[in-house]
Amino acid sequence: MKLWLGAIGRLKEAYFVAAEDEYRKRLRPMCSLTMHEAKDEKAMFAAVPEGAHLYLFDERGDQLSSMELAALLATEASHGGGAPVAFGIGGADGHSDLARAKARKLVAFGRMTIAHRLVRLIVLEQIYRAFKINRGEPYHRD
Secondary structure, eight states, X not given: OEEEEEEESOOOSHHHHXXXXXXXXXXXXXXXXXXXXXXXXXXXXXXXXTTOEEEEEEEEEEXXXXXXXXXXXXXXXHHSTTOOEEEEEOBTTBOOHHHHHHOSEEEESOSSOOOHHHHHHHHHHHHHHHHHHXXXXXXXXX
């Protein structure tokens, strides 16, 4: 499965970079993951792979459980027609209305405000968890 994760802004803190590297390493055997850091929303959307199924993390989105995200990825893997799955993380001000309209689904982590740099790590961890769930491996507990 091809995954693309776009984010506005760069990770500068060494501890965030190290955590991101760890999840990217864990995901290597499970999927082909491309990370893209963009200066702004326009640049991020210009880099989304052609034909990708786009999901945006946005406070206005639906709150999914880890099991629901796993099901979404499983559905994409089996019925997505081989299209890449693209996840987008906005900058400090989130996504524009135009960006939200382009997405197949908006996903929220809740009503709390979370620093967009930290959201990157949460997204990677949840993708990793979803693959472990779908493989029946003991990482997730209900």
